Amino acid sequence: MSSKAESKFVYVTYIRTTAERLWSALTSTEFGQKYWLGARPEADWKKGGAWRLAFPDGRIADSGEIVDFEPAKRLAIRWRNEWLPEAKEEGWSLCTMEIEPAAGENVKLTVTHAIERENSRLIGAVSGGWPQILSNLKSLLETGTAILPPKY
Amino acid sequence: MDDDDAVFRALAEASRRRLLDLLQARNGRTLVELCRGLGMTRQAVAKHAAILGEANLVTFLRLGREKLHFINPAPINAIAERWIGKFDRARIGALSELKRNLEGEEHV
Numbered sequence: 268m269s270s271k272a273e274s275k276f277v278y279v280t281y282i283r284t285t286a287e288r289l290w291s292a293l294t295s296t297e298f299g300q301k302y303w304l305g306a307r308p309e310a311d312w313k314k315g316g317a318w319r320l321a322f323p324d325g326r327i328a329d330s331g332e333i334v335d336f337e338p339a340k341r342l343a344i345r346w347r348n349e350w351l352p353e354a355k356e357e358g359w360s361l362c363t364m365e366i367e368p369a370a371g372e373n374v375k376l377t378v379t380h381a382i383e384r385e386n387s388r389l390i391g392a393v394s395g396g397w398p399q400i401l402s403n404l405k406s407l408l409e410t411g412t413a414i415l416p417p418k419y
Numbered sequence: 420m421d422d423d424d425a426v427f428r429a430l431a432e433a434s435r436r437r438l439l440d441l442l443q444a445r446n447g448r449t450l451v452e453l454c455r456g457l458g459m460t461r462q463a464v465a466k467h468a469a470i471l472g473e474a475n476l477v478t479f480l481r482l483g484r485e486k487l488h489f490i491n492p493a494p495i496n497a498i499a500e501r502w503i504g505k506f507d508r509a510r511i512g513a514l515s516e517l518k519r520n521l522e523g524e525e526h527v
Contacts, residue, residue, distance in 0.1 A: 273447070274446075275446065275447055276490075277478045277480060278478075278491055278492070278493050279475055279478045279491050279493060280475075281475070377478070379480075398493050398495075399496065401493050401496070402493070402497055402500050406500075414500050415500070
């Protein structure tokens with residue numbers, strides 16, 4: 268356990284693609300809604316830009332701000348839940364997506380999501396979704412088709 | 420690397436599955452905490468953690484001098500998608516929920 272109170276997960280997946288293609292998949296609303304299980308990531312895709320995740324009916328699931336935007340390397344979002352009251356009251360978390368070269372024709376994608384409190388409801392809620400979203404993203408980039416149908 | 424053989428080999432050992440259980444219960448543990456939880460030596464736990472790391476089932480983050488261990492469900496999820504994803508996921512979810520309720524485990 269780290270010395271400060273924190274909830275965090277670190278998910279890693281290897282994808283057979285290029286850093287540039289993965290970056291455009293992570294920073295495109297059109298492409299994003301193909302693997303976000305039906306939700307739609309909307310943003311002003313630049314550092315300091317507003318970011319949000321919208322359900323198909325228009326409700327906002329999460330919102331925040333892009334705090335780091337290094338093309339083909341690193342995207343970080345200051346992130347707050349908007350629709351689960353007990354997660355929203357926890358305030359701001361930080362979600363970081365890092366792209367690194369890997370063996371063969373693969374790139375390594377590391378998604379870290381953390382908030383400074385123990386037993387966070389927000390981290391609990393998003394930690395189940397990320398593996399599915401990453402699976403979808405991987406199969407979309409490698410085969411052109413997402414495995415999981417929209418959930419929302 | 421996402422390699423099914425490495426994942427199954429890593430999972431084919433009770434201590435390594437318990438190590439994952441410990442991380443599932445609380446993520447981001449140090450080697451010392453894992454030694455305590457597993458009742459094993461530092462060397463033994465480090466070896467198990469390395470095998471889980473090679474299979475991408477555990478990822479590591481450095482925090483000062485400490486190395487923190489995080490469970491990485493992406494490879495297990497990929498295996499689940501391969502055989503379960505094509506079937507009715509919701510129905511399978513309902514079945515495991517029924518099992519949890521009947522067996523009296525805390526509902527998540």
